[in-house]
Amino acid sequence: MESRSRVRTRTLLAGTAAAVAAFSALMVMPDAQAAASTLGAAAAQSGRYFGTAIAGSRLNDSTYTTIAGREFNMITAENEMKPDATEPNRGQFSFSAGDQIYNWATQRGLKVRGHTLAWHSQQPGWMQSLSGSTLRQAMIDHINGVMGHYKGKLAAWDVVNEAFNEDGSRRNSNLQGTGNDWIEVAFRTARTADPSVKLCYNDYNIENWSYGKTQGVYNMIRDFKSRGVPIDCVGLQTHFTGGSSLPGNFSTTLQSFAALGVDVALTEVDVTNASTSQYAGLTQACMNVPRCIGITVWGVRDSDSWRSGESPLLFDGSGNKKAAYTSVLNALNAAGPGTSSPTPSGGTGSPSPSTSATPGTGSRILGAQSGRCVDVPSSSQTDGTRVQLYDCNGQTNQRWTLTSSKQLTVYGSKCLDAAGSGNGAAVQIYSCNGQANQQWNVNSNGTITGVQSGRCLDVWGTGNGQQVQLYDCSGQANQRFSLS
Numbered sequence: 001m002e003s004r005s006r007v008r009t010r011t012l013l014a015g016t017a018a019a020v021a022a023f024s025a026l027m028v029m030p031d032a033q034a035a036a037s038t039l040g041a042a043a044a045q046s047g048r049y050f051g052t053a054i055a056g057s058r059l060n061d062s063t064y065t066t067i068a069g070r071e072f073n074m075i076t077a078e079n080e081m082k083p084d085a086t087e088p089n090r091g092q093f094s095f096s097a098g099d100q101i102y103n104w105a106t107q108r109g110l111k112v113r114g115h116t117l118a119w120h121s122q123q124p125g126w127m128q129s130l131s132g133s134t135l136r137q138a139m140i141d142h143i144n145g146v147m148g149h150y151k152g153k154l155a156a157w158d159v160v161n162e163a164f165n166e167d168g169s170r171r172n173s174n175l176q177g178t179g180n181d182w183i184e185v186a187f188r189t190a191r192t193a194d195p196s197v198k199l200c201y202n203d204y205n206i207e208n209w210s211y212g213k214t215q216g217v218y219n220m221i222r223d224f225k226s227r228g229v230p231i232d233c234v235g236l237q238t239h240f241t242g243g244s245s246l247p248g249n250f251s252t253t254l255q256s257f258a259a260l261g262v263d264v265a266l267t268e269v270d271v272t273n274a275s276t277s278q279y280a281g282l283t284q285a286c287m288n289v290p291r292c293i294g295i296t297v298w299g300v301r302d303s304d305s306w307r308s309g310e311s312p313l314l315f316d317g318s319g320n321k322k323a324a325y326t327s328v329l330n331a332l333n334a335a336g337p338g339t340s341s342p343t344p345s346g347g348t349g350s351p352s353p354s355t356s357a358t359p360g361t362g363s364r365i366l367g368a369q370s371g372r373c374v375d376v377p378s379s380s381q382t383d384g385t386r387v388q389l390y391d392c393n394g395q396t397n398q399r400w401t402l403t404s405s406k407q408l409t410v411y412g413s414k415c416l417d418a419a420g421s422g423n424g425a426a427v428q429i430y431s432c433n434g435q436a437n438q439q440w441n442v443n444s445n446g447t448i449t450g451v452q453s454g455r456c457l458d459v460w461g462t463g464n465g466q467q468v469q470l471y472d473c474s475g476q477a478n479q480r481f482s483l484s
């Protein structure tokens with residue numbers, strides 16, 4: 001994560017810019033599809049996202065906003081959700097700048113990653129002056145205040161950022177001075193503040209598997225998972241410079257983190273001189289790992305980058321696509337549908353033409369994130385009743401049959417029905433009529449997509465009573481279900 005006023009000195013990493021080998025194809029091969037023409041759409045084919053960082057000060061630049069709205073399906077606020085922006089005075093929160101980014105994104109059907117809650121840099125002055133238990137409580141209060149404002153609205157939060165030294169030891173920050181358990185406390189606080197959002201640790205120079213910092217972060221996450229500390233993902237910033245190019249073991253790094261039971265994401269990508277081979281390689285590495293859920297580039301055009309002098313992004317200063325753009329788009333399209341697989345927590349999900357359920361069987365529709373069932377409230381049989389999540393109980397109002405005509409029926413005569421085709425459209429029951437808004441693809445990657453809309457069944461939260469809707473497929477666990 002980049003400061004608006006500071007350029008970080010990068011450590012030279014061992015490793016060569018080698019092409020990353022793909023591993024064997026996953027899932028059933030889909031029918032041929034036309035290649036997607038934008039980064040976000042191409043990534044969505046395999047259940048992933050392709051995002052960018054947005055600065056509120058540039059939202060009045062029409063070239064900037066046109067590219068951002070067209071190409072990306074995940075947005076990160078560049079500075080507007082950091083501690084100094086969101087709590088300029090202790091106990092006095094300011095969300096206007098962050099909300100501007102959030103509203104811009106969601107009005108265009110784009111999802112948002114929160115960035116960041118606990119970090120040694122870009123703290124407000126009052127926080128920098130604290131230490132010990134007073135600073136610890138201030139951190140907890142900050143997490144609760146910011147996450148409370150955005151509860152249920154974001155795809156993920158970078159809870160803690162850049163807490164390790166290059167040798168794998170903890171950074172000697174004022175937060176570390178409150179006690180070695182501060183990161184664990186931050187994650188536990190975050191989970192209580194918003195039970196449904198993905199909680200991520202984010203850092204730079206953790207792309208090379210043999211590097212000390214990579215191993216330090218890996219060991220922390222392994223420890224957290226073994227003790228039940230809530231962590232869902234690790235973000236690899238992926239700032240590749242002349243001295244820290246794409247390491248040949250990058251896929252090993254992603255696979256090793258994912259094997260711990262967390263999602264991985266490339267969160268702040270930029271590459272010196274937009275090297276086509278490195279951009280293609282990092283994209284392919286993500287495509288090779290089912291739990292690599294998405295890629296975010298840190299800025300739209302070269303002129304928007306904190307490293308603008310190195311021409312590190314996919315669009316030049318005039319907004320023209322560069323050769324690296326084409327290399328990334330081709331890698332995303334080559335992955336195609338069905339290259340990501342469902343996992344117990346976290347992971348990816350998106351449309352795939354192959355089905356994973358057998359027509360004619362009565363099943364519950366179980367949410368991967370929530371562990372709850374798609375339920376018709378109060379066993380209603382009234383047309384237009386919205387379906388929800390609820391504790392699984394085996395009753396008829398939670399028993400669905402997938403028919404050979406792609407309907408999901410309940411009570412024998414009522415169909416799962418989309419009340420519209422746009423983001424946020426209600427999902428309800430209605431008398432079966434054979435129309436496309438009552439037809440569903442139950443996909444091998446865990447998603448259920450509307451034949452009419454192409455959008456995924458989606459729930460914002462995990463609790464009883466959370467309503468089901470349609471939303472653009474994003475690769476998040478709240479869009480994955482199993483018929484069992």
